[in-house]
Amino acid sequence: MYNDEKNLYHYTYRKDGSESGHEPQAEAQPSVDDQLRAFQDQNGPQRPIQEMKPVKKNRMGLKITALALCCALLGGAVGGGVAWGISRSGSGTSINVSSRPATTVSINKVDGKTEMSDAEVYAATVNSVVSIRTSATSGTNFFGQAVETASAGSGFVLTADGYIVTNYHVVKDADTVTVTMYNGDEYNALYVGGDEDYDIAVIKVEATGLPAVTLGDSSTLNVGDHVLAIGNPLGELTFSMSGGMVSSVNRTINVDGTPFNMIQTDASINPGNSGGPLMNSYGEVVGIVSAKYSSYSDESVEGLGFAIPINDVYAMIEDIMTNGYVTNKPYLGIFGGSMTEQMAAQYRYDISEGVFVYSVEEGSAAEKAGLQMGDVITKVDDTDISTMEDLTAVKKQYSAGDTVTFTVYRQGETITLSLTWDATPADTAANENQDQTVQDNSQYGGYDPYDLFDYFFGGGR
Structure with a gap:
């Protein structure tokens, strides 16, 4: 209990509140009622209090x-x-601890009828995928020594006798090409041919009995379909598989001025995956992976990859295997460039869009159709042409021998011309990039194309 002495509180275990060490003698204790009456007499009426029973x-x-x-x-x-x-x-x-046995993965034959799990697709096709390493010489250093460069990519076996498909940019300008199979076998590969406009190439190894892929129909792909990519990401994570869905079909993208029709997917695609196969859930190759286009304007992207539809390039691949280049690739025979507002104002043209014709090659399809220097191509059939990229893109819809209608602006008037595409000459195919925007003035003896325009049409700059 607590005792109050000069407002200081002291605690004691003794019943009487004393702090003495001697035990007091027991005294008769008044009843609770007597204590309550005495307390009320001294302090007046109080609120009832709860009876406290003694605790033993x-x-x-x-x-x-x-x-x-x-x-x-x-x-x-x-x-x-x-x-x-x-x-x-x-x-x-x-x-x-689980007692479940390991899952057995069946190795199925790709027949276009049997849908497979991802693990089964990998088991059925990985032996047809190859890792590609290239080396090249890129100029000389400060000491005059040749600078060696190396790169890596992917590819897939198209035929049992050693024809392999990859991207053009993987093997372009390579001095040596080495192919490694999934089982570790290595081969030196020979460059057969390719096409930069479609970013496809064919290489060949001396081997027989190689496991070849089965090509599918890329036109049957729908947005949301499941697709898989096997390749060599980062040049060292060999024979890795990534999966995702088709994000878009017939996606047109523009890379370095060249338009491409692509399958867009969210499957992980990284440098080193270039040239590898994009497969559907039946194990069929429906596209050629192009990691080069998985970035845009030097910006890294996520969940965004592209593949070339196999239907777009299958005939060209066969052409390359036979002839070393695409023989039926359409050829116009001009040097041209995109029309600008500056040119329109300077030379008093009524239009500021289209492809300006700087020169026409003698004997070409353009000359036969009647195209002239100074003409502006504004339409091919029903497709509007605003830039040189538009013309390059529309050409991919045709083959050599096809006839089209050109709409042309000439000296203030709009005329139409009938043009039959020529086939790309073999020497031009080897050099690539025909009918493209004027960038190198050496084509014109070192003269600026504007000066040539001034020479033929008058006016100044």
Whole structure:
């Protein structure tokens, strides 16, 4: 109980409130009613108070309580260690381990009818995928020594006798090309031919009995279809598979001035994947992966990859295998460039869009159709032409021998011309990039194309 002495409180265990060490003699205690009446007489009426019954002491209980409290404190300090010891040594401790046997993956034949799991597609096709390493010489250094460069890509076996498909940019300008199969076999490959406008190339190894892929129909792809890519990401993570869905079909993208029709996918595609196969859930190759186009304007992207539809290039691949280049690739025979507002204002043209014809090659399809220097091509059939890229893109819709209608602006008037596409000459195919924007003035003896325009049509700059 508490005693009040000069407003200081002292605690004592004694019933009478004294702090003496001597036990007082027992005195008769008044009843509770007597105490209440006496208290009321001294202090006036008060609120009722609850009767307090005396508590019988149990010293053994206090000892047990104190012991329990000490154990609790000790347990809090070393609880972690105690729990660890119990989990390690307790007789009731057990670890659940699955007894499920390993899944057996069937190696199926790709027949175009059997839909497979991702693991089954990998097992059925990985032996047809190859890792490609190239080396090349790129100029000389400060000391005049040749600078060696190396790169890596992917590809896939098209025929059992060693024809392999990849991207043009993977093997372009390579001095050596080395192919590694999934089983570790290595071959030196020979460059057969390619096409930069479609970014396809064919290489050949001396081997027989190679496991070839099965080509599918890329025109049957729908947005949301599941697709898989196997390749050599980063040049060292060989024979990796990534999966995703078709994000878009017939997606037109423009890379370095060259338009491409692509399959867009969210499957992970990285440098080194270039040239590898894009497969559907039946294990058929529906596209050629192009990691070069998985970035835009030097910006890294995520969940965005592209593949060339196999239907767009299959005939060209066969052409390359036979002739070393695409023989039926359409050829116009001009040097041209995109029309600009500056040119329109300077030379008093009524239009500011289209392809301006700087020169026409003698004997070409353009000359036969009547195209002239200074003409502006504004339409091919029903497709509007605003830039040189538009003309390059529309050419991919035709083959040599096809006849089209050109709409041309000439000296303030709009005329139409009938043109039959020529086939790309073999020497031009080897050099690539015909009928493109004027960039190198050496084509014109070092003269600026604007100066040539001035020479033939007058005016100044």
